[in-house]
Amino acid sequence: MRNIIPVLTVVGLLIVVWYGAAVALNAQWARDVAARADKTLTFSELVADTWSQDKPKLPAPHQVGAELWETTVMKKVTSKRSLVYHTWVTFSATFLGFVMGTALGTLLAVGIVFNRTMDMSVMPWVIASQTIPILAIAPMIIVVLNAVGLSGLLPKAIISMYLSFFPVVVGMVKGLRSPDQMQLDQMRTWHASGWQTFWKLRLPSSMPYFFTSLKVGVAASLVGAIVGEMPTGAVAGLGARLLAGSYYGQTVQIWSALLMAAALAAAMVGLIGLIQRLTLKRMGMA
């Protein structure tokens, strides 16, 4: 709660900058319109105009705010025009993808840490896999999954997983290798099995890395879900809103979807942060 004042200050500052930027970016359009009508604008008219355009380059905060209010509070949540509905659609794919990505990432990391064959051969390809632009192959993935009868949530979640498992692998490999030599030696003296060493030593010591990876992973997951929403025919979800907004030049709609997505990501990152604090505290590490 003591965060409120700093956050509000920063947000306030941001909004001021935003209004300023809106004037700067939208001014040309306002002047053009005026020129066509053979008028010249006073400064206050210019400002007023830049903050109220229909299709601004950068919508003013209150325009986005109004749109958000309009599409979240004023609409039934089950309505297709409700942003809450679309956020939910995106969230479910993100969440599923994130869970799968975390599981896959952790499993791979465990494999890499415990198995030299995997360490030597898989890691470089995991990296290479991440350089493939998903936007290029997402449609193919969707098509292939469709062909084998998978559609709906799962294809999106798989793309989301594809993006989120990587930060988890990188972080967890490091984390699982972070116990120092003495701690590992101790485990050796007790002839702990690989599994026990993992469970009682490597995993607990990897926790700080784990949570950091999760935060990055969940953000990546969201990007994946949104990307995945486009080739599914852009039917529903924040990705579809972004696209539709872009095809009809509805900047206000784009921005409200964008802010909603960011809010979703921030909420998830915040939640993970909370779990992190609680866990590390219980583990006596914070």
Add this chain to the structure above:
Amino acid sequence: MNDSQSVISASNLDLTFQTNDGPVHALKDVNLEIHKGDFVSFIGPSGCGKTTFLRVMADLEQPTGGQVTINGVSPEEARKSRAYGYVFQAAGLYPWRTIGGNIRLPLEIMGIPRAEQAERVQRVLELVELSGFEKKFPWQLSGGMQQRASIARALSFDADILLMDEPFGALDEIVRDHLNEQLLKLWARTEKTIAFVTHSIPEAVYLSTKIVVMSPRPGRIADVIESPLPRERPLEIRETPEFLEIAHRVREGLRAGHGDD
């Protein structure tokens, strides 16, 4: 001593570390027999290879020459059959486990039933005088208390061989005396074989049936002293002439080791 069955035997042991500025010869041509029920102390200047030797016995370090057998088998097999308990030079407690949890750790790993775990934890905590600290986290304990917790952990699972690397280094004289006595009692009662690194000459003499004096660079055995003291040792024994004589001999050995440095 009283039992000629060889528990630990090292022959022509050699160990060289490769480091960024050249090799370090940590152990050279080390030969030693430890019999069942022996209490062997290792003493020697810092850096002479005591820890390294203990680590070789525990299969934590691979010798570059010669060999070691524990109960007639390789250190690896001995380790796998959980033949020994090891107390490290630094406490090395897991920060995310309480003291109790740390002591329970090897028990969990060895699959000892839960009820027995609790009971054993209580027993060893008492032994090292830490009852009541079970729920504290390591960083809430003083250095000496951490060290004692780590001793408790090694004792908890009752291995036949104990390898202890300066377990009492961070303890005051009174606790140290107390733990020395406790350790001797435990040893007498259970017939364990103990390899014990220490820097204290009186401690080495008081505890051991055999004292191994080592000298550094390269680490090797300078002297092996069989103690003529009886197995039954009240604290007062430390004032007897026999005791002082052995202590003197150890000190001479040590000094010699330092001399050729």
Add this chain to the structure above:
Amino acid sequence: MNDSQSVISASNLDLTFQTNDGPVHALKDVNLEIHKGDFVSFIGPSGCGKTTFLRVMADLEQPTGGQVTINGVSPEEARKSRAYGYVFQAAGLYPWRTIGGNIRLPLEIMGIPRAEQAERVQRVLELVELSGFEKKFPWQLSGGMQQRASIARALSFDADILLMDEPFGALDEIVRDHLNEQLLKLWARTEKTIAFVTHSIPEAVYLSTKIVVMSPRPGRIADVIESPLPRERPLEIRETPEFLEIAHRVREGLRAGHGDD
């Protein structure tokens, strides 16, 4: 002793830690005066608050009651004027720096010229008998060697006050004797004020002008013994009756502390 100027003074010091299962009273009602040029040893059972007391002096821990002044100012100001060197109970070397680099660290921070840095590093390395290990990394050194490197680090910048938390705990008797002598020489030569935690009664008696015996739970001062020994102390002094008498008194104090446990 020879100089009545008070360097460290604690009055009614109290410190309570809040832990997950209740408060721990680490220091209670501690009063102490340390004069310029004093060599004060702290001795007491493990967990009695020695480290905590040193940390309060060093402004690493905030007392919950009472107050401490160092050279007449608060510990914080003293710390900021780099009035003391601190040797931690564990070595605490930075793993990314070589031994030389670790010792150079405070010198760099204090802005000492490069050439002088090198020279000082050499000197203190010699003092703790680690010449030749300058380029090694901490994890390539034995426990005792690490501890010595950390002592060297604290000595390198020549502070007027030295706070040493069991600096010689991990060292063998010979090195320890040697370092004891070196420390006494250094002290005599430079008139430093030294606060020194140890578990060894002979060490405390041999080194100190004043011995503070502490007792635990809550940690408090049980006895303060002013040593009548001369400042000039050959190692042989440890066999004199005066020496043994002081040692006896310290031991009694310690035992009493343990007794009411």
Add this chain to the structure above:
Amino acid sequence: MMGWIVFAILAWIAGLSLNVWLARQRPSRGASLAAPLVFGITLIAVWEGVVRGFDINQVLLPAPSVIAARMATSLDILWVDFVQTVIKGALSGYIIGCGAAFLTALAIDRFPFLQRGLLPVGNFVAALPIIGMAPIMVMWFGFGWQSKAAIVVVMVFFPMLVNTVQGLQASDAMQRDLMRTYAAGYWRTLLKLRLPAAMPFVFNGLKIGTTLALIGAIVAEFFGSPVLGMGFRISTSVGQLALDLVWAEIVVAAIAGSAFYGIMALVEGRVTFWHPSQRS
């Protein structure tokens, strides 16, 4: 047809056993290079076998041999695209983004006010999805590489920030106490203790950033680019169903990304040689 499927299965088994064998050998530079290579070749062989064996249409998934042939004939295109996307877009964005995140992390670390104010807001801003950002960046910064760099900045910023902030808290209490006893000020403590201790985390961020930068630059080109660049080529070629060229670009991206990552991993090994994860 069956022949190719059998070929795929055999290739899989052979590659796997070769790697298991390699892993059992004494660790050496050769083995650590050979293993991923063997794995990759296996993968490619299996791919070829499957595509031919199941007679998968070129338009869905071209065979590696077809892709290779296309690469050989299109080197000039691949090169200009590479320069446009990787050198101009990804690299500049990566440097600016990681640099900015690093400095922000320092600022956040320095001023608790920012830690509490900027970090949540920063998380929020950084979580703006690239897909939404990309068209806007193109609107603001034009079709050239600058808008791509801007996207990359946004993409690499967050992982770098989170990791650096976490890393700056990674030194342990005793190490920090030591600095206190030297009355080392904030900057010195930072320089001598907290930054070195943060390096394992920082490199995590830098490594994750390498691949993100590349994806970011490529994907951003989907939303506006001059008529060259890897993303441009991929998106237009998909439209023309020239999947062989698409995959040729992807191969280039994968090689560039792996090399980029590899370089960072190498530097990491040099800088954080002392960390347990590098020593074992």
Add this chain to the structure above:
Amino acid sequence: ADDLTLQLKWVTQAQFGGYYVAKDKGFYEEEGLNVTIKPGGPDIAPVQVLLGGGADVMVDWLPSALAAREKGAPIVNIAQPFAKSGLMLTCLKEHGIESPEDFPGNTLGTWFFGNEIPLLSWMGKLGYSTDGSDGGVTIQKINFNVDPLLQKQVECATTMTYNEYWQVIDAGLTPEDLVVFKYEDEGISTLEDGLYTTEESLADPEMVDKLARFVRASMKGWKYAEENVEEAAEIVLENDQTGAQTEKHQTRMMGEIAKLTEGSDGRLDEAAFDRSAEITMEGGMITKAPEGAWTHNITDKALQ
């Protein structure tokens, strides 16, 4: 009922009104069909969906279909509900562009994915280079919206008569501010929204029968939409799951679309096909004249 899946080329909008009407009004049902309509998007290559087995029929533009065919995708045009092209180039008058002579020195924004082909062949005919060199034009790839035009990143941009053009108008410009060049008028038009399926399907008599019924019902839908523009737009809106479309825009679009489907009974006009193929070839998207890329089989059956 028989299941059938239709893959659209673009998001749900009045451009595909006929299909939605046919579904909504039960025309498909009457033919014993259970039709699923999958919306498309910029990242969907309908051909891939078709070949991957995700759909039985798709809507595509002829140039991209021909290109796919040449790349080895065995797809065939089975019907052509759109008789005319809605593609045009829209320029801002203020840049002083009134006729094709004024193009040199300007930047023309066009969609890619094959949509640039007619423009390129037009420029070729006009004798302008397209690489930005002196005396020529610069071709800029733009996305499927009109922002670059409004923000003056380009002087002209491709628009559809039924969609993007109106977005420009909605943005506050008047038709007087604009100059449009309809591809249809410039003789560079290619056939747009046609229905395609695979050769494999055409070899299966049962499938052929299904497709014939599908085309028949679809055309019925189109004719209904032409006559009931507002109702059709309403139906489209109901089927839009993004909730992003507006009634005003869709009604207007439906009206414009009706002008393009007008006069088509679904049968492909061979002359239009040949002209389209030629333009596609001139633009370099295909290298040789296509063969077997269309059939009248289905429409013949459907129109019986």
